[in-house]
Amino acid sequence: MSDGKLLTFVKELSLLLEQKPSEAVIFTEGKKLLENLIAVDDWLPEEFTKPHPQYYQQYLLYADPLDRFSVVSFVWGPGQKTPVHNHTVWGMVGQLRGQEKGTPYYRQANGEFKPGESSVSPPGHVDTVSPTTHDIHVVENNMSDQTSISIHVYGGNIGRIHRSVFDPVTGAEKSFVSGYANSVVPNLWNPA
Numbered sequence: 001m002s003d004g005k006l007l008t009f010v011k012e013l014s015l016l017l018e019q020k021p022s023e024a025v026i027f028t029e030g031k032k033l034l035e036n037l038i039a040v041d042d043w044l045p046e047e048f049t050k051p052h053p054q055y056y057q058q059y060l061l062y063a064d065p066l067d068r069f070s071v072v073s074f075v076w077g078p079g080q081k082t083p084v085h086n087h088t089v090w091g092m093v094g095q096l097r098g099q100e101k102g103t104p105y106y107r108q109a110n111g112e113f114k115p116g117e118s119s120v121s122p123p124g125h126v127d128t129v130s131p132t133t134h135d136i137h138v139v140e141n142n143m144s145d146q147t148s149i150s151i152h153v154y155g156g157n158i159g160r161i162h163r164s165v166f167d168p169v170t171g172a173e174k175s176f177v178s179g180y181a182n183s184v185v186p187n188l189w190n191p192a
């Protein structure tokens with residue numbers, strides 16, 4: 001892990017969250033911290049960059065012991081995407097490699113979900129999600145021939161939080177807990 005960049009990010013975000021900031025401050029100051037982390041792609045350990053041939057991978061990089069936040073690498077093979085889903089906590093998504101396309105979904109009066117306007121995130125871009133602004137979307141790898149990787153930071157341990165996926169046609173909601181693809185996390189205190 002190159003020169004402790006992830007450890008520096010974890011320390012700085014921990015100090016910010018100790019101040020119990022508003023979500024607006026997290027999305028301003030915390031976003032700057034995440035932009036710094038993803039500015040140079042030289043720190044993510046190889047084992048947390050591996051795609052799966054069938055579905056995207058969610059690798060835990062750090063979980064705050066007080067469940068204030070978690071840091072996760074999402075690894076997308078070509079053509080991989082999420083279902084329509086929510087988060088229930090604030091989140092920041094920083095693009096590290098490749099490109100991802102995000103599409104917000106909006107519940108209609110009849111219960112179904114309709115897509116909004118999609119946006120593509122290039123490397124270095126940080127997007128946000130939140131139950132207080134908009135929390136339901138689909139994310140997919142926008143690259144047809146390569147892996148894309150994004151670094152997600154959530155206001156809780158996202159792999160343990162009960163969330164929902166939605167059928168866009170019927171609006172039916174199904175609860176899930178995502179978990180993580182890895183069984184060990186990086187050693188932040190022993191950079192290689």
